[in-house]
Amino acid sequence: MLELQSQALQSITIALHHISVAGSSRLDMLEPVCLHNGRTPTYRLKSVQLLGPRALQVVQVCHSIGDTVLLACKPLQTMHIFTLLPMHRRFFLGTWNMSGFLNENRPIRTLRETLDRLQETYCGNIGYEYMHIPDRDRCNWLRERIETPELVPFSREKKMHTLDRLAWSDMFETFLANKYTAAKRFGLEGCETLIPGMKAMIDKITDMECNSVVIGMPHRGRLNVLANVVRKPMAQIFSEFSGKKLKGPEGEYTGSGDVKYHLGTSYNRPTSSGKMVHLSLMANPSHLEAVNPLVLGKTRAKQFYSDDNERTHHAAVLLHGDGAFSGQGIVYETLDLCGLLDYTVGGTIHLVVNNQVAFTTDPKESRSSPYCTDVAKALNVPIFHVNADSVESVVRVCELAAEWRQRWKTDVVVDLVCYRKYGHNEIDEPMFTQPLMYKAIRQHKAAHQRYVEQLLAEGSLDKAQVRTIHDRIQELLNQEYEAGRDYRPSAKDWLASHWQGFMSPAQLSRIRNTGVKADVLKSVGHAITALPDGFTAHRQIKKVYEQRRAMIESGEEVDWATSEALAFATLLSEGNHVRLSGQDVERGTFSHRHAVLHDQNTGAKYIPLANVFPGQKPYQFTVCNSSLSEYGVLGFELGYSMENPNSLVLWEAQFGDFANTAQVIFDQFVSSGEAKWLRQSGLVCLLPHGYDGQGPEHSSARLERYLQMSDENPYEMPQIDQREWFAGSHLGTQTQNVNWQIVNCTTPANYFHVLRRQIHRQFRKPLIVMSPKNLLRHPKCKSPLYEFDDIPDDQGIVGVRFKRLIMDDTGLMPKSRAPRPEQEPGYKRVVFCTGKVFYELHAERERQGKQNDIAIVRIEQLVPFPFDLVCREIYRYPNAELLWCQEEPMNMGAYFHMQPRLESCMRAEGRSTNGRIPFAGRPPSASPATGYAAVHAQEQSKLTHEALDLDYNTPWASRGTA
Numbered sequence: 018m019l020e021l022q023s024q025a026l027q028s029i030t031i032a033l034h035h036i037s038v039a040g041s042s043r044l045d046m047l048e049p050v051c052l053h054n055g056r057t058p059t060y061r062l063k064s065v066q067l068l069g070p071r072a073l074q075v076v077q078v079c080h081s082i083g084d085t086v087l088l089a090c091k092p093l094q095t096m097h098i099f100t101l102l103p104m105h106r107r108f109f110l111g112t113w114n115m116s117g118f119l120n121e122n123r124p125i126r127t128l129r130e131t132l133d134r135l136q137e138t139y140c141g142n143i144g145y146e147y148m149h150i151p152d153r154d155r156c157n158w159l160r161e162r163i164e165t166p167e168l169v170p171f172s173r174e175k176k177m178h179t180l181d182r183l184a185w186s187d188m189f190e191t192f193l194a195n196k197y198t199a200a201k202r203f204g205l206e207g208c209e210t211l212i213p214g215m216k217a218m219i220d221k222i223t224d225m226e227c228n229s230v231v232i233g234m235p236h237r238g239r240l241n242v243l244a245n246v247v248r249k250p251m252a253q254i255f256s257e258f259s260g261k262k263l264k265g266p267e268g269e270y271t272g273s274g275d276v277k278y279h280l281g282t283s284y285n286r287p288t289s290s291g292k293m294v295h296l297s298l299m300a301n302p303s304h305l306e307a308v309n310p311l312v313l314g315k316t317r318a319k320q321f322y323s324d325d326n327e328r329t330h331h332a333a334v335l336l337h338g339d340g341a342f343s344g345q346g347i348v349y350e351t352l353d354l355c356g357l358l359d360y361t362v363g364g365t366i367h368l369v370v371n372n373q374v375a376f377t378t379d380p381k382e383s384r385s386s387p388y389c390t391d392v393a394k395a396l397n398v399p400i401f402h403v404n405a406d407s408v409e410s411v412v413r414v415c416e417l418a419a420e421w422r423q424r425w426k427t428d429v430v431v432d433l434v435c436y437r438k439y440g441h442n443e444i445d446e447p448m449f450t451q452p453l454m455y456k457a458i459r460q461h462k463a464a465h466q467r468y469v470e471q472l473l474a475e476g477s478l479d480k481a482q483v484r485t486i487h488d489r490i491q492e493l494l495n496q497e498y499e500a501g502r503d504y505r506p507s508a509k510d511w512l513a514s515h516w517q518g519f520m521s522p523a524q525l526s527r528i529r530n531t532g533v534k535a536d537v538l539k540s541v542g543h544a545i546t547a548l549p550d551g552f553t554a555h556r557q558i559k560k561v562y563e564q565r566r567a568m569i570e571s572g573e574e575v576d577w578a579t580s581e582a583l584a585f586a587t588l589l590s591e592g593n594h595v596r597l598s599g600q601d602v603e604r605g606t607f608s609h610r611h612a613v614l615h616d617q618n619t620g621a622k623y624i625p626l627a628n629v630f631p632g633q634k635p636y637q638f639t640v641c642n643s644s645l646s647e648y649g650v651l652g653f654e655l656g657y658s659m660e661n662p663n664s665l666v667l668w669e670a671q672f673g674d675f676a677n678t679a680q681v682i683f684d685q686f687v688s689s690g691e692a693k694w695l696r697q698s699g700l701v702c703l704l705p706h707g708y709d710g711q712g713p714e715h716s717s718a719r720l721e722r723y724l725q726m727s728d729e730n731p732y733e734m735p736q737i738d739q740r741e742w743f744a745g746s747h748l749g750t751q752t753q754n755v756n757w758q759i760v761n762c763t764t765p766a767n768y769f770h771v772l773r774r775q776i777h778r779q780f781r782k783p784l785i786v787m788s789p790k791n792l793l794r795h796p797k798c799k800s801p802l803y804e805f806d807d808i809p810d811d812q813g814i815v816g817v818r819f820k821r822l823i824m825d826d827t828g829l830m831p832k833s834r835a836p837r838p839e840q841e842p843g844y845k846r847v848v849f850c851t852g853k854v855f856y857e858l859h860a861e862r863e864r865q866g867k868q869n870d871i872a873i874v875r876i877e878q879l880v881p882f883p884f885d886l887v888c889r890e891i892y893r894y895p896n897a898e899l900l901w902c903q904e905e906p907m908n909m910g911a912y913f914h915m916q917p918r919l920e921s922c923m924r925a926e927g928r929s930t931n932g933r934i935p936f937a938g939r940p941p942s943a944s945p946a947t948g949y950a951a952v953h954a955q956e957q958s959k960l961t962h963e964a965l966d967l968d969y970n971t972p973w974a975s976r977g978t979a
Contacts, residue, residue, distance in 0.1 A: 104129040114153065117160030138164050142410035144402035149394050155425055159399060162417060171409055176477050178289060179213050180468060183408050184486055185245050186212035187465035192494045193240070197258050199444065205238035206438035208370050210411040210464045211336075212245050214433070218334075218366065218415035219246070219296070220288045225423040227332050229295040229319055233312035234336035235305050237370060237437075239298075242336075247296045249282045251494070255501030281694065299656075300694035302685040305341040309351040310649045311686065314656025316362040321594070321636060322661055328363025328426055336368045339432075340375020343384040343392060347681075350649030352396055355428045359598070359641035360653060363426040366418050367393070371405075372437040377450040390432045398428040405435035406464050436461070516662055519697065519780055522753045526779035528745040531770045532807030532817030533587045541586035542569030542579075545625045553617045561611060562625075572802035577793045578609045580765030583805060584772040586629045588665055589638055593776055595626075596639040598654050599669035599703075603642050606671050606705065609793040612640045647679040651702070655686055658700040662781050665772065666700055673704035673718020673787065674945065680722075687783045688726040688756050699781035701772065706761070706787040707853045708904040708946055710953035717905060717945035720761070720879075723785050724914040727880040728756045731917035734884050734925055742836055744815045751881050753780055759880040761787040761852040763823065766800035767877055770819035792853050797860075822886040825872035836889055844872050844897040847890060848937075848964050849919065851876045851911060854904045861961045871965055872897065879911055887922045899923065900935040902964040904957070906942040937964035 106128050110119060118134050139145060147159050171179070186209040193202050205211060219230060234242060243249040257280075281300035287293055299315065301308035312333050319331040335351075342348055354360040369390055375383045386392075390400045399421060401414045411433065418429045436458050440447040447455045462470075472478050520526040546566040548554055554562070565582075568575045575583075585595045600606070603613040614623045626638040643650040651668050658666035670676040676683070690696050706718035741747040752758065762768045768786075775784055792798040804810065807817055811834050824832040828841045848858060848871060855875050862871055874890050876883065891899070899919055903910040912934075920930045937960050947953050963969045 104132070114157075115160065116157035117164030118166075119160075119164075134164070142404040142407040143414055146388075146390075146394070146400040146402070150397045150399065152397070155399075158424065159421075162420075168413070171412075173477055176409075176472060177482075179217075179408055179412055180472060180478075180483075181486055182213035182216055182245070183209060183465050183468055184490055186210075186241055187463060188487065188490050188494065189241055189244055189251075192491075192498075193258075194443070196255075196498065200258055201442040201444065202240055202258075203236040203238070203442055204439065205241045205370075206463070207372065207458070208238065208405050208433055208435035208437075209241075210405050210408040210435075211238060211368065211370060211433060212241060213408055214411040214415040214431075215242065215246050215334075215368065216289075217412040218419045219294060220290060221416040221419035222332055222366075222423060223288045223292045223294045224290055225419065226329050227423065228293070229331040230297070230334055231312050231316045231319070231331070232296065232298045232334045232336070233301060233308040234298070235301075235338055235341065236303065237338065238336070243280070243282060243298060247282055247298045248284045248286050249298075250504075251497035252500035252504045255498050256504035258501075300690075300696065302693075304681050304685055305338065306345040306347045306351075307652065307681050307685060309335055309347060310354070310652030311656030311659070313351060313354060313360070313362050313365065314653035314658075315660050316656075317360065317653070318657040318660035318664075320362065328361070329423065331362075332422060333362050333365040334368065335365055336370060338375065339369055339371040339373065339380070339389040340378060340383045342367075342369050343386065343389040344375070347648050347652075349392055349395075350644070350646045351652075352393060352428065353644055353646070354649060354653060355396060355398075357644060359639060360643070360650075361426075364422040365428045366422050367428060367430040368415075369430065369432045371432050371434045373434070374437065374447075374451055374454065376441045377447075379451070388432065390430050393428065393430045396428060398430060400430040400432060402432040402434055405433040406467060408464055408468050516697070519662055520753065521695075521780070522691075522750060524753075524780075525750055526753060528816075528818070529774075529777040529779075530807060530816030530818055531773040531777050533583075533773075533805060535802075535806045535808075537587065537590065538583060538802060538805055539569060541590055541629055542566075542583060544629045545582050545586050547625065548614070549623060552614070552621075552623055553619075554614050555617055558611055558614060569802070574799035575765050575802055575805070576799055577765045577768065577789065578605070578611070580769040580800065580805070581610070581772070582612075582626060584769045585626055585638065585665070588773060588776055589626065589629045589633065591776075592663070594637055594639075594661070594664035595667075596641075596654070596657065596664065597667045597669065598639075598641050598643050598650060599667075600643055600645060600650075600671040602669050603640050606669075607790055607793055647675055648682060651676070651679040651682045652686070655682060655698060655700050658698045658781075659696055662697070662699060663776070664699075665776055667703060668700065669703040669788070670705065670718070672715050673706040674714055674716070676702070676704055677719060677722075683723070684726070688723075692728070692756060697781040698783055699775050701775060701784045701786060703786050703788040705790050707790045707792070708953065708957065709791050710950045711946075712948045713944045713946050717909060718787055719909070719945075720759075720787055720905070720911055721909045721914070723757075723759050724879060724911060726756070727759065727914075729754075729881055731882070731914075732921055734921060735881075737836075737885050739836060743834075745818055748885065752782065755782070755881045757783040757785060757880065758878065759785045759787070760878050762789075762877055763792070763852060763855050763875050764798065764800050764804075766804035767820050767823070769800075769805055770817070774819050787852060789853055792856070795853075795856060797856055798853075819878070821876075821878035821883040822890070823875040823877055824890065825874055827868040827872065834889075836885070838889060838893050840895050841872075841893055842896045843869060844894045845870050845967055846900055847872045847874055847894050847897045848900050848902050849874050849876055849887075849915065850902045850964075851879060852904070854902060854961070857957065857961050858902060858964055862965055865965060867965055870967065876911075876915070879914065882918045884918065884922055884925075887919065888925055891922055891926045891928060898935065900937060900964060902937040902960065904938065904960065905945070906939040907936060908941040909945060910938065912936055912938065935970055937961075937969070 104127065107125055108128060108131065109125050110131070145159065145163055147156055150156055186205065190204045190206050190209070193204065222230065232242070232247070240254055244251050244254055281298045283295065283297040285293055285295050297315070299308055299312055312335060316331050316333040319325070320328055323330060325331055337348070355362075355365065371389060373380060380389070388400075388402070390402075393400055401418065403410050403414045405411055414431055418431050421427075421429045437447070438458060439445065469483055473480065473483070543566070546562050546569060548559070548562060565579045568579055588595055597612070602610065604611060612624060612626060614625070615621070616623070624638065624640065626640070627633065629638070647670065654666050654668040658664065687698070687700065687702070690698065704718035706720060708716045735748050735751040738747045738749065760771055762771060771784070771786070775781075789798070809815065809817055811831065814834060824834075828844065829839060833839060850858060850873065855873060858873050862868060862873065872894055876887075901912055901915050901919065903912055916934045919934050920932065923930045939956055939960060947956065
């Protein structure tokens with residue numbers, strides 16, 4: 018007698034599932050081959066793809082036909098041999114520590130009994146994929162819940178509740194379709210059961226101690242989820258269909274807005290059991306799946322701030338389309354974060370709205386795998402496929418997904434196999450590309466109708482009860498529609514409770530100083546340069562920390578890495594959270610940071626910044642090497658930064674130009690999120706930038722791209738209040754009105770202050786930093802410790818802050834920072850520049866002895882532009898011509914950003930301009946930099962010499978256009 022081993026029985030399950038999904042029960046799948054034993058007919062499978070590669074294992078039951086069953090014996094490499102066996106044959110199954118029906122103390126069963134039980138479990142409305150999970154306990158946990166003799170039936174109360182939710186889902190879409198016939202709304206028709214499924218899932222997860230759910234989803238079904246799951250006021254949704262900009266309270270910032278099916282909201286709502294849960298649906302653009310990592314980042318931040326170390330009380334839910342889940346790379350980048358210590362959120366519930374078509378593309382043309390969810394198998398998570406026409410099956414599987422997440426703290430995928438009643442949107446014609454599918458869809462009953470008929474047939478309710486439910490819903494929809502005509506939003510919900518007291522761009526925020534008392538600097542400096550007793554650091558790292566300690570002790574020559582550590586340490590000592598993430602950030606790409614030390618004997622780790630003061634909260638300082646992802650990790654950190662303003666969240670690119678793989682996050686979220694969705698973020702992006710002869714991919718952070726996305730008007734000078742000049746409040750809301758800040762610091766002290774400025778203000782703006790490479794160890798790029806303290810070094814200045822512009826260090830000294838300083842008419846040229854090229858210009862000027870002819874002024878903050886300070890420098894040098902010098906090619910870097918702004922300042926100072934600021938730099942180029950070190954050196958020398966050559970004027974003079 019053939020004995021089926023455990024693996025064989027698992028294979029039976031897989032094969033049955035594959036046949037169930039394929040929907041084939043025909044013998045034409047097989048072709049006869051030679052009979053080997055003369056008694057049992059033998060067949061070969063025509064196409065292995067009918068079962069899929071997972072189905073070809075040791076012994077597999079493929080399908081039963083009458084009183085016989087088709088068995089697949091372990092095949093040869095090219096042969097797939099099948100035999101027909103009688104159904105009454107008995108087999109020893111055994112248990113082998115397996116749960117489910119194998120654990121029912123009946124080790125011997127007929128093949129018919131075995132198949133009947135497996136078919137009941139795996140060939141119904143739900144298909145379970147979990148055999149790829151290499152964990153017996155988790156598989157057994159699932160078997161205990163799905164291989165039951167009979168499922169627990171829905172009570173009459175639960176059926177009525179489910180019907181009510183399904184009716185709301187269906188009737189909401191119908192109502193919108195009737196009222197707004199020509200509007201795009203990306204409705205949920207064809208997958209209306211998503212709403213009762215999501216609500217049941219939220220009920221279940223809330224019953225299991227979760228009190229907050231962060232949701233991310235695409236545009237299809239978004240309005241329905243907003244209205245029926247998150248409970249955004251329907252009157253507001255209806256008012257948004259008018260397309261008119263909603264008027265808020267007087268003087269409130271309303272931004273530029275976005276289409277209604279991109280908007281998010283948050284709401285506290287009760288569950289069916291009476292518990293309260295906070296739901297947040299994050300706003301997102303049309304870029305499918307882009308919001309995924311933001312949802313995880315926000316969830317992780319919620320867990321940190323509430324000390325949810327077990328990741329039980331805050332959960333993430335992501336909705337996907339079938340084409341996007343298999344096609345968008347960000348899906349895998351996000352999935353890959355699930356098991357990483359510093360990025361995990363304790364499992365995400367994924368709901369795939371599987372239309373079986375992506376826009377106009379059929380599945381066979383949009384993916385190479387059998388199922389759209391196969392990418393999730395790489396993570397050893399369960400995948401539940403469910404027929405979305407069966408609302409009770411959808412509810413069951415969503416509740417099971419919630420239980421899995423809370424029990425095992427890993428991801429879980431629910432594949433809702435449904436359809437899309439209309440085209441990609443309601444005014445799209447799907448018959449152009451899928452005529453047969455849409456002929457079938459037009460004849461197909463909606464899930465709501467099916468469920469009503471089911472309940473009527475089984476006697477769970479009568480027609481009068483159904484009519485009562487429908488009439489109540491219709492009446493409420495009409496009431497909300499009428500209220501939407503005059504809807505006026507109250508105070509915006511754009512800032513959560515953590516953000517109360519923070520200012521919008523329409524509200525003036527006072528300037529705060531960023532200097533730190535000298536004794537505090539010394540104290541934290543000693544803490545972050547001390548190594549514990551018995552810790553064996555690498556000898557070179559030990560020397561680095563000894564040098565840092567000497568910097569603190571002497572107060573001289575503080576380098577870049579130490580200034581960064583001081584900024585972090587002082588913010589931590591003030592009670593703030595600091596999180597730094599990115600590829601290789603623990604050591605630093607350029608081996609400069611060394612934030613995590615490794616004992617050379619034991620491998621133990623020590624993080625000095627996690628030990629700044631006694632009682633420091635675990636992970637109050639977090640530094641973590643990320644996966645090799647820019648798109649996903651940057652999105653994660655952005656979401657993290659949006660949860661609480663009292664945190665400095667930084668993402669560092671390995672090299673600045675690698676950030677272009679995350680361009681979607683910069684374009685759709687970082688640069689425009691506040692204007693579109695009224696959501697602030699103080700995220701800091703460190704993008705290493707500088708021309709050092711390292712070639713095209715390791716030189717430029719593409720500064721020009723970030724400058725171009727800035728929303729500052731170059732021809733509009735800010736209003737300046739001279740009375741507030743020395744206190745720093747003279748520019749009003751200039752910084753608050755721009756979409757982000759861009760800096761290119763040249764001193765460690767200025768870097769220290771710009772990081773602290775992110776926290777010491779009453780609003781939040783993203784900060785893009787062109788961070789240095791060779792300045793990390795440049796002998797001239799050092800700052801004395803007194804530049805970090807709270808005592809001003811300049812006469813008349815109140816407080817110590819970030820310097821948006823650094824004046825020349827020659828001529829009349831000390832330089833006045835007054836708006837109208839003493840003039841220096843002897844200078845013939847002022848070279849404006851930004852970044853490390855300053856040090857090369859400074860050295861060459863000194864070599865040529867032109868300190869009294871040419872001034873070099875550093876623009877440290879490029880956005881918002883320091884109009885006031887540039888005007889001051891133009892006034893200071895009344896006889897000097899202006900020239901812009903940069904390392905980048907003319908068509909890159911800051912030149913075209915600076916030119917109109919410098920001209921605006923010249924006009925404001927009564928200086929004539931011909932519309933072209935003289936330029937010294939590399940000529941226009943398709944590639945950011947040369948790949949030849951010798952050519953780089955020649956180009957660098959040429960541009961510095963041109964900048965300092967008083968006979969050099971414009972690069973276009975030779976073309977006759979001067």
